[in-house]
Amino acid sequence: MSTLRPGSVSDTTPLQRFESQSSSGEEPSSPTASSIIAAAAAAAAASSNKTPNHNNNNVKLDLQLPTFVGNSGSHGYIVPNNKPALRGPRQIFGRILMDLCLLSCVGLPMLGFSLYGEAFKRGFFCNDSSLRHPYKESTMPSWILYLMCGALPFSVMIVVEFFRAQDKRGSFQKHRLGSGYHLCHLELPSWLLECYHRIGIFIFGLGVEQLTTNIAKYSVGRLRPHFFTLCQPRINGTDCSNPLNAGRYIEEFSCAAVDITSKQFKDMRLSFPSGHASFACYSMLYLVIYLQRRMQWKRLRMLRHLLQFLLLMFAWYTALTRVSDYKHHWSDVLAGSGIGLTYAVIVTSTMW
Template identity: 80%
Template sequence: MSTLRPVSVCDTTPLQRFESQSSSGEEPSSPTASSIIAAASGPNHNNNNNVKLDLQLPTFVDSTRSQGSLYAVASNKKPPLRGPRQIFGRILTDLCLLSCVGLPMLGFSLWGEAVKRGFFCDDSSLRHPYRDSTMPSWILYLMCGALPLTVMLVVEFFRGQDKRLHSPFPKSTMCSGYHLCHLELPTWLVECYHRMGIFIFGLGVEQLSTNIAKYSIGRLRPHFYTLCQPVMKDGTTCSDPINAARYIEEFTCAAVDITSKQLKDMRLSFPSGHASFACYSMLYLVIYLHRRMQWKQLRMLCHLLQFLLLMFAWYTALTRVSDYKHHWSDVLAGSGIGLTYAVVVTSTMW
């Protein structure tokens, strides 16, 4: 009587082919049902209970889908909340940084004295008439101060609404992580604060650089003779032949209607503060619109606004020469200061 002994049949021909394909770098084909049955069948296929089949197939995972799910979970996760302590701490820090720029500017305005620079009586560049500014200061402050802040407020608000409508997780896009009085501040408001803060800080640095140059050089304006009517210490004037080729440093202004502000401003020609202010604000706003106003439907409108802003800065710079407020080199230097700071400040904007 023949005894039955357990037989382990593993015809692994299909499996070996599967492994050879995997090792050769080819994309392995999935084992079919027929190949598995053929592997399990053998000379003693009637003893199915004693057949031991060991199949270890690799597990294929859709990496793209898994990464997408991870990103989705990460994007849906709310940022940690920051209370009033963090908010007011951030505002206080920003105010301290701004005071480092604003206080020197205030000191220049109240107590600053420009260098006492002399002149030649035959210098024709100082004999232009005195005229009122075509671009007064209040229009400059309105266009270069209030307008950029208003545009940033409107653009950031609509960007926040657009993200909320088109995001798969609208609640997460509205969460900024800052809460005040049991209310969480929206993301667009925090972004608006960041953009405005960078703009104001850059504006202060640009104006401080301009004032340092003004008070350090003390260049006389083109309407110096008309406004001052200088008289020398010996009582002579520029009409006397003795002063024809002299470099005059000690003089007084004989004009009776000149104010102390005009007397101080008379020596602050280089560089042009109007030109630097306008060029900085307008170029900053142009770059801001280019990087933040990205709606394809309003692309032509964005380009039109950018053109108008640049033309305002260009026109402001030209009027400073035509109104005899500055020499052409003063306007060129002021424009260069404003453009340089605008590029530097906006270099990290996204």
């Protein structure tokens, strides 16, 4: 029987042939699964022939496979496949500027109404008892309304999004992948980006809701229930006690009250619809829907429902006080509440 010489081609293993190709400068072919298995088997057989007294279990094969990475970002960053490419300060400030431009589309008209708007000059009948209620201070002052309907939603959304990012469950996995935006060589956390989304939508919806309310106020010019008490109207040197003014629809008049301010004089024609009711209903319903869709911890369900109840009760109480304080007619409050609820449902319809 013929024997093979040590230097013959038949004695070479696949691994040796792969190494000889690498050392000679040739481009090695890509190893397939079958070639890798054959190489491992040949190496094990060669080891057992040379050292027959050793245990075959001591043979180890170290195969180093290449590391799989994602696509390169626009700035040359190597990011995982499931993580978005990083965006720099230019993209961040560009997005903020675009959002501010959109907000100005509703903010500037509101400012124009507040500074230069003139309400429609609606008249009255002297025997109209709905305009003879006393003047009272608001049970729900403006600063409390701004605190509850402005600062509270911001705080709640920041807290909820922060704790959602700390949750280790699979449903919140995307919070740990980063936001894709970096500033000063630091990537912004994903929960901060989520806060920006939610608060931005809230502010835009609030601006649209208030603009709708102001358009109605200045277009209708309805007198408030305390009109006679606050204004004390004078009609051609007389007042409503004169029998000549009974049953007349009076459009030209002046206010005889000496302590009335210019703001009160302008505000007494802005009864319909109620701005307080629309503001409170929009903010509270938005926050109720937000908690329902974002605060999803099973152990806090009762707490979530309690918070939702308190928020709705605040909106309900605010609307009722506008009637009991004689600031609005009941139909004004109903219309304002409808405007706020409608916009809250619309802007949260795409929230997930």
